[in-house]
Amino acid sequence: MADDEHTDDAARTDGTGIVPPDDETPTWRERKERTTGLSRLTYEYFERSRREDQDLREESDYVERDVLAFPVWPHELIRNLALTSFFVGMIFFLASTLPPHLGAPANPSQTPSIILPDWYLYWSFGLLKLGPLNPDLAILGGEKLMADRTYGVVANLVVVGFIAIVPFLNKGSARRPVEQPFWASVGVMGVVFAVTISALSMKNLVPLDSSLLFDLTFLVPPIAGAITYAVLKTMREGYMYDLNRRYYKLRPPK
Amino acid sequence: MSVERKDDHDHDAWLEEKDLTPIEHTFLATLVWLDKRLRLVDYLELLETLYYRVNLQMPKSHTEQYNLDNKFWYWYPLYSLGFFSTLAYVVAAISGALLGFYYSPSAAAGAVDIEGATVAYSTVATIMTDLNFGFFLRSLHRWAAQVMTAAVFLHMLRVYFTGAYKEPREVNWIIGIVLLSLTMVFGYTGYLLPWDQLAFWAGQIGVEMSLSIPLIGEWVAQLVFGGFSPGQPTLQRMYIFHVFLLPFVVTTVIAIHLGLVWMQGIAEPH
Numbered sequence: 001m002a003d004d005e006h007t008d009d010a011a012r013t014d015g016t017g018i019v020p021p022d023d024e025t026p027t028w029r030e031r032k033e034r035t036t037g038l039s040r041l042t043y044e045y046f047e048r049s050r051r052e053d054q055d056l057r058e059e060s061d062y063v064e065r066d067v068l069a070f071p072v073w074p075h076e077l078i079r080n081l082a083l084t085s086f087f088v089g090m091i092f093f094l095a096s097t098l099p100p101h102l103g104a105p106a107n108p109s110q111t112p113s114i115i116l117p118d119w120y121l122y123w124s125f126g127l128l129k130l131g132p133l134n135p136d137l138a139i140l141g142g143e144k145l146m147a148d149r150t151y152g153v154v155a156n157l158v159v160v161g162f163i164a165i166v167p168f169l170n171k172g173s174a175r176r177p178v179e180q181p182f183w184a185s186v187g188v189m190g191v192v193f194a195v196t197i198s199a200l201s202m203k204n205l206v207p208l209d210s211s212l213l214f215d216l217t218f219l220v221p222p223i224a225g226a227i228t229y230a231v232l233k234t235m236r237e238g239y240m241y242d243l244n245r246r247y248y249k250l251r252p253p254k
Numbered sequence: 255m256s257v258e259r260k261d262d263h264d265h266d267a268w269l270e271e272k273d274l275t276p277i278e279h280t281f282l283a284t285l286v287w288l289d290k291r292l293r294l295v296d297y298l299e300l301l302e303t304l305y306y307r308v309n310l311q312m313p314k315s316h317t318e319q320y321n322l323d324n325k326f327w328y329w330y331p332l333y334s335l336g337f338f339s340t341l342a343y344v345v346a347a348i349s350g351a352l353l354g355f356y357y358s359p360s361a362a363a364g365a366v367d368i369e370g371a372t373v374a375y376s377t378v379a380t381i382m383t384d385l386n387f388g389f390f391l392r393s394l395h396r397w398a399a400q401v402m403t404a405a406v407f408l409h410m411l412r413v414y415f416t417g418a419y420k421e422p423r424e425v426n427w428i429i430g431i432v433l434l435s436l437t438m439v440f441g442y443t444g445y446l447l448p449w450d451q452l453a454f455w456a457g458q459i460g461v462e463m464s465l466s467i468p469l470i471g472e473w474v475a476q477l478v479f480g481g482f483s484p485g486q487p488t489l490q491r492m493y494i495f496h497v498f499l500l501p502f503v504v505t506t507v508i509a510i511h512l513g514l515v516w517m518q519g520i521a522e523p524h
Contacts, residue, residue, distance in 0.1 A: 068422075069519025076520045079330060080337040087331075087338050091345060091401050092394065099393040102378060105371045106361075106454035108483070115455040118445050120403045120438055128463065149466030164431050166414070167424035175417040175521075187414050 116202060123194045126201030127159065128152030132214060163190075178239060181232035189225030196220050317522065335409035336515070339437075340508060342402035347501065349395040356381050356388070359493035361449065361486040374449040374489055399441055406437050418521040426514045433511060436504050443496040449489055457484035457492075 026034070032043045070076070117125055131148035146154065170183050177184035196217040203210045265286050269279065288294050317323045357377050364376030371379070381388040410430060413419050419427035442460070446453045461482060464474040472482075480487025 068521075070522050071519055072516050076333075077337075080334040083331055083334040084338040084341050087334075087401075088341050088345060091342060091398050094401070095394040095397040096390060098397070099389060100396045102382060102448060103450035103452050105364075105368060105375045106449045106451055106484075107370050108454065110451075112451050112455060115459065116452075117456050117459065118400075118403075118441055120407065120441060124438075125459070146468070147466065149462070150468050153463065153466050160431065160435070164428050167419045167421070167427050170417075171421065173420075175420075177415055180417065183417075184415060187411070191411065 114202075114205065119198075122198035122201045124156055126197035126199075126217075127155040129200060129203075130155050178232055178236050181229050181236065184232055185225040185229035188228040189221045192224040193217075193221040332408070332412045335405050335412055339402050339405040339409060340512070342398050342405060343504075343508065346395055346398035346402060349391055349398060350497070352391055353381065353395055354497055356385060357447070359447065359489050361489050372449050374447065378448045399444060403437055403441055406434050410434060416521070420521075423514075423518055423521065426511060426518070429507060429511050429514070433504070433507055436500065436507065440496065440500050440504065443492045443500065446484075446489065446492045447496060454484050457488050461488075 032039075035043060116122070128149065130152055133151075144151075166183075170180070172180075174180040177187075199206050200213060200217045203213050206213055208216070269282060269286070272282075274282065285294070317326050358373050360373035362373050364371040364373045368376070368379070378392070381392055383389070385391070413427070413430070442456070446457050446460075457479065461475050461479050461484065464478055465471045465482070467474055475482055478491065480491050
């Protein structure tokens, strides 16, 4: 082996040991085609996906639906900069006109009558108060499987977990709410539930009987969702009507 | 024949044979002199490239292509919410760094003549009353945080209702949920720092929430709040979360989120 390497003096004349390419030297494409195993699979997949991309581009008559994405630069970024610089100005305006309040210093021996987190945690705070929904099992002799507090924490996890798996439940190319009335109404139900559960979280401040409020918290969101569903279905009928009306080209009047 | 190599780049000889007017000659000689020393040609090329870039015709956007701008322009603010929350984050970071120069996370008795005031509370009071622009600075920090949280929530709703989370953007949706949660943790830890009544009892709620986690509740309460009732360790830990841990983590996750948006492109309205 060592002898073989020493006989090939031409390759090392420049001292680097790099062989200049000649007709026998494989191109990068040939090298990739010759690979085996995982690198071969990778090569084949990339070739396929490149070809797919090219075919789609060539076959497309460029209707809206074929477009998956647009570059961030330039339109999106320029438009965002223009709009958000105004919004940042609004932050400064709010900050100078509505400065925050600094309450009395912390006093562990005096519990205030109203304890609330910041507004964006109301929904989570409300989910901690779902005790009445915690089932008590007859098998356990009327005892609850989980403590009410644990139940609240689990409710938080369930809500966040459901939101996280939405992309894996709702597939397809539908984008607008009219195209997917069900998922749009699920969204509206979620938003309304966020509002009602926030109201529940501060039930001592809401001028409603607390059991009525508790029932409304769970009744109002499905109603809102159902109304949204009906409205979107109706709107879709209207869209389809417009589409069908224009679908056939009519013979012009004589 | 001369042994000396012929100089192909003898600019002086080239200048002589060009037969120029004095103005042209002076200009070119100066240019050559400067270029030899400062490599002006590189910078001129840069300028030239810039010039052509600036004067390029912009490609048509999706909405221009289909003449949808007249129907869509009023949605654009909702499409800018993601970028807006990033900017609000930057505003909060800058104002927060300035506030950090004057704030001290200590639950020891403070110097201000207020009954039961701690050092943390009195530094906030000092920022608000004695520091030049301090009142505005705290206000700005607070409003930037509030607006950022609101913008993040609305951004999520926009993405949901326009179906922008669908394939191939599922991973970015999940990263977005992580960011939303981290934003709320950011807000919560900051809410506790002034150590007023609201902060103390919000801390109490936090301790109770972590205690109600099954199996690991007590361990979590001790790790995050440093005990089972709010006190000096709680304040210290919230401070470190707010000014050290979360800034690094959230900035990194925002960078990944934006990087994915850049790589995957904008899902424009259909």
